[in-house]
Amino acid sequence: MRSVYWENDSLKMIDQRRLPSALEIVTYHEPRAVAGAIRDMVVRGAPAIGAAAAFGLALAAGGNAFSSRDELLRGLKEAAGVLRAARPTAVNLGWALDRMLARASAAQGSVPELAQAVLAEAQGIADEDVQINKRMAEIGAALIDDGDTVIHHCNTGALATVDWGTALGVIHTACEQGKHVHVLVDETRPRLQGARLTAWELEQYHIPYEIISDNMAGHFLQTGQVQKVFFGADRVAANGDLANKIGTYMLALAACDNDVPVHAVVPTSTVDLSIQDGSQIPIEERSQDEVLGLAFQGEPIAPAGARARNPAFDITPAHLITSIVTEKGVVSPPFEIHLREALSR
């Protein structure tokens, strides 16, 4: 089962806000609702929101009775603008939309034929994502040794992609190869994607894990209990700096301080060569309710009227990263040179 898929002329997605309590599928018929789902994190994970946005354009193309090719293209551009504005950090969103618009512009034929081509492109993005993830997982699994304990941040599994996942896909494939891997799952405050989603996936795969608070990673690294650190990314700059879920920077820093290798696993669609370094990546700040809306032993975690900050991503500088695993191979430093090389393969 995919986390994002097309069925009966509509987009279906797992509602990731309900997991692990309930596995619910939500159906979308028009692009504005898809943009809302991306913003509200019904769907999250850079590759998954790319695919969702692509299908959002397929809904735009198919749902309206456009009378001409130009009208259809205008409608797609407008829908792409709405979808693009949903979240700023993950480059896969813009990447998928640009690819969809280019395909639409290049397509010939009648309005229904164009709409068909747009849907086929969205389906292609989704199918490719699964293939790319499987390929990355094969490549990355070689970095994991039998008996490793790894720390994993956020969720990068089947839920964060169309299927299989990026960093969690690597761990999953290593386990399928017969390697024994123990995962320390960063709970990943504030939205707890680690505790809610990664732990749920690992339960399905029967991979042993323990949840830790994000601030515990340093202790386990410092006491020699961890051999590797794995995470995905939402955007990788040309120099290898990367934006990923908040907390990644402190995790990478602690790994580096203890000489533990740090592996980022990303499809090349997450690499943004138009951006030189991490300082240019926009960091989304989300509602303080995500930080404050917890209950601890049945009580609110903060006094009434408390304020909170909520940057959703941070920048991990390239010098803390051991390798960037892509579908084109394992990219090593200096990333300025090797990322460009990998992308041109």
Added chain:
Amino acid sequence: MRSVYWENDSLKMIDQRRLPSALEIVTYHEPRAVAGAIRDMVVRGAPAIGAAAAFGLALAAGGNAFSSRDELLRGLKEAAGVLRAARPTAVNLGWALDRMLARASAAQGSVPELAQAVLAEAQGIADEDVQINKRMAEIGAALIDDGDTVIHHCNTGALATVDWGTALGVIHTACEQGKHVHVLVDETRPRLQGARLTAWELEQYHIPYEIISDNMAGHFLQTGQVQKVFFGADRVAANGDLANKIGTYMLALAACDNDVPVHAVVPTSTVDLSIQDGSQIPIEERSQDEVLGLAFQGEPIAPAGARARNPAFDITPAHLITSIVTEKGVVSPPFEIHLREALSR
């Protein structure tokens, strides 16, 4: 109002598990119940549990009809054993108990006179704690500049001590001196002492603050939004390595990576010269329920059957610490030399 105090022949303490929802005072009549309160974190914070344990021995001395001095001393030793076993990491617990036992051994007179001397010693420890904190706060406030934004980890305020606090006491005094300070409050998973207790104290003091998830500290440090980092400690080794609430190590590392000064604020009773470095400090691991027992938007944060780890402290190596503020002055590196010098003043 003190967080730990003696009234009507009994020990009274604020129940810190109930804040910020309710301010409740719990009354204790015998030492085993005090040990339970320390274990269950009704009272927490190294200086506060030291004072609570001292009053626990006063309860042991006063509550039993001992027929001789020797019987009383045996009773105190037994009670001290129970209290000492409540939590392993904070040295103030053992420090207060040793001081109480030494005072009892040295005291002359009848059994009631001895019991009176023991209570007076406990009261002395509590009163001194407040004086020491006020002195540390005066000394440490000089490290804060008008306009500073500081990150503060866990709770080190009036609640963590008998009154006023250690690191938070420094911030409080700086604000009373008219300096404008903005506090980024680490929520401090898993028990959320920052969000629950520090935010509650800052509300009382009208000091501006914002709560952040622990894993956000790196982002604020990296983007130049923070001028200083403050925390307390549960035990400082002779070389300046220190044990403090889990997450302190990663915070100090991120501060250091961005050349932001890191100040630990501790009474000298928290310094343990009998321990050479941090590797010898015992780290308590607590129940996984503290990590898993959260609700996010009304739902459990982890799948049924999930496991978690819960080390309650970590070790921050001395080289990440800019200064250790004590009641005997600001101690700078090399701590091996300067801590001993300060303690002998």
